[in-house]
Amino acid sequence: MKNLTKIFIYSGLSLLAYSIIKKITKVEKKTTTWDPKTDEKIKKLHPKVRQIFTDFVNTVQDKLNLKIRMISGLRTFAEQTKLYNQGRTTAGAIVTKAPAGSSYHNYGLAGDFYIMKGEKNNVMSVLTPEVAKIANDLGLEWGGNWKGFVDKPHIQYKADSVKNLLAKYNAGKRDLNGYVNI
Numbered sequence: 001m002k003n004l005t006k007i008f009i010y011s012g013l014s015l016l017a018y019s020i021i022k023k024i025t026k027v028e029k030k031t032t033t034w035d036p037k038t039d040e041k042i043k044k045l046h047p048k049v050r051q052i053f054t055d056f057v058n059t060v061q062d063k064l065n066l067k068i069r070m071i072s073g074l075r076t077f078a079e080q081t082k083l084y085n086q087g088r089t090t091a092g093a094i095v096t097k098a099p100a101g102s103s104y105h106n107y108g109l110a111g112d113f114y115i116m117k118g119e120k121n122n123v124m125s126v127l128t129p130e131v132a133k134i135a136n137d138l139g140l141e142w143g144g145n146w147k148g149f150v151d152k153p154h155i156q157y158k159a160d161s162v163k164n165l166l167a168k169y170n171a172g173k174r175d176l177n178g179y180v181n182i
């Protein structure tokens, strides 16, 4: 009887200790950012990168006291084709070198960001290497580091090469919402 009591007490205590440790170590990640406009764009990104991009925006705010906004995220194949045709087969100036399927935006794996300043958060400035460092720490790549075509607003999650992503897309390796399997 005495031993049984001991077992009850010990198991009770370890259960208590377990729940306390769990509470302390559980890092609650914010699922939204300071900016509803950015949140709307993030919702349309590939499901596997939504939290990473949310963490990116929040970490930049926490560590650098800067507010960044995503102004462009997912671009469907149809949207990309329309952009690509501009200045080639349709009116206007050429705005992109990327045909459909050749941009991480087409897979919901990239976002274009600006730092927002001013009282109304309406003064835009380009991303800095400090912001890019935070992106890099989260496994994201900054277009500002590219050679040749430097793309300072651009942040992407390089899950795979664009060639492989396109092959998957064409092979129908997509989820019910059309996102490629990564």
Ligand SMILES: [Zn+2]
Residues within 6 Å of the ligand: 105, 110, 111, 112, 151, 153, 154, 155
């Ligand atoms: Zn971009």
